[in-house]
Amino acid sequence: MPDRDVVLLETVKTHRARLVSAFVFGELTERRLVNNNVKRLIGGVIVAAILCAVCGGFSFVTSHLGRQADQERVQQGMGPATGPVLAADAFDRDEPRGWGESDRGGRWTVAGAPEAYRVTSGAAVINSSDRPRGGHLAAVQHDRTDVTTTVRPTSVLTDGSLTVIVDGRRVSAEQGYHTVVQLTPGGGIAVSLVRTSTSQLQGERQRQISTTVTMPGSDDQGDEPTPVAIRTQVLGTNPTTIRAKAWPASGAEPKEWTVLGSDSTPDLQRPGSVGVRCSASADEGHAIDLAVDDLVVREAP
The missing domain is CATH 2.60.120.200 (Jelly Rolls)
Structure with a gap:
C-alpha cells in the first residue's frame, strides 16, 4: 500500500511547481506558444546569419577578383595612362x-x-x-x-x-x-x-x-x-x-x-x-x- 503521507507531499510539491510556473510563465498553452515563437526566432536569426555570411563572402570574393583584374589590366598597360x-x-x-x-x-x-x-x-x-x-x-x-x-x-x-x-x-x-x-x-x-x-x-x-x-x-x-x-x-x-x-x-x-x-x-x-x-x-x-x-x-x- 502506498504511503499516504508521501503521496500527499508529492502532490503538494507538484501543485506548487505548477503554480509557480503559471505565475512566472503564464498558462501552459501560452508557454507552448512562446516556446514555439522563440524557436522560430532563433531559427530565423540563424538563417539570416548564414545568408549574411554567404552574401558577404560572395561580395568579398567578387570585389577581390575585380581588384585583381584591375591590377592585371594596369600591369598590362590596358586603358589610358594614369601614372604620376x-x-x-x-x-x-x-x-x-x-x-x-x-x-x-x-x-x-x-x-x-x-x-x-x-x-x-x-x-x-x-x-x-x-x-x-x-x-x-x-x-x-x-x-x-x-x-x-x-x-x-x-x-x-x-x-x-x-x-x-x-x-x-x-x-x-x-x-x-x-x-x-x-x-x-x-x-x-x-x-x-x-x-x-x-x-x-x-x-x-x-x-x-x-x-x-x-x-x-x-x-x-x-x-x-x-x-x-x-x-x-x-x-x-x-x-x-x-x-x-x-x-x-x-x-x-x-x-x-x-x-x-x-x-x-x-x-x-x-x-x-x-x-x-x-x-x-x-x-x-x-x-x-x-x-x-x-x-x-x-x-x-
Whole structure:
C-alpha cells in the first residue's frame, strides 16, 4: 500500500511547481506558444546569419577578383595612362631656334643646329632630313616610362615617308629603346620596336626587337595631314619590356598594344631619358617637316 503521507507531499510539491510556473510563465498553452515563437526566432536569426555570411563572402570574393583584374589590366598597360607625370609639354610658346624649356621636365636638348627646330602655333617642329633629328629631356631619368605624344607631317605626304622615333629610354645618343613609326601617304602607319646598343656582345649596333605591324592608309586622304597618336612604355630591367601602339589621333586609343618586345642588352639595363626624333625618306621630292603637338611622360605601372 502506498504511503499516504508521501503521496500527499508529492502532490503538494507538484501543485506548487505548477503554480509557480503559471505565475512566472503564464498558462501552459501560452508557454507552448512562446516556446514555439522563440524557436522560430532563433531559427530565423540563424538563417539570416548564414545568408549574411554567404552574401558577404560572395561580395568579398567578387570585389577581390575585380581588384585583381584591375591590377592585371594596369600591369598590362590596358586603358589610358594614369601614372604620376614625370614630364609634359604642350608647346604653347614661340621659340624661333630650338625647343626651349618644357612645361615640366626641364630644357629640351636638340641634336645638331638649333636652326633646324622651332616652336610655333602649339607645336614643336623638326626640319626633317635623311638623318634623324630631334630633341630629348635629359633631366628625366627613369627606368619605367609611359610616353604619349601626337605627331603630324606639316603637309600631306604624296610619296616617300616620314619616320618618327619615340625614345622611351635614351641612355645615350647611341644607346636606347625606341618606337619607330613610319608615316606613309594616305595616313598609313607602320610600327616596330628597335634597340640601339654599343655593347660588343650584342652583335649589330641596331636591332629590331618586334615584328612590324602595318596599317594601310586611304586613297582619299584629303588636303590635311593626318595626326597620329603614339604611346610607348619601357618597363624595368633584366629583362626590359617594351610595348607601343599608334593610331589616328582623331579616334579612340586602342585597348591592345600594337607591338611588344623584350630585351636584356646589358648596357641598356638602367634609367634613361625620353625624346622624339624624325627622318624623311629620300623619295620625298620636297621637305616635309614633323610637328609634335604635345608630349606627356608618366611613370609606368
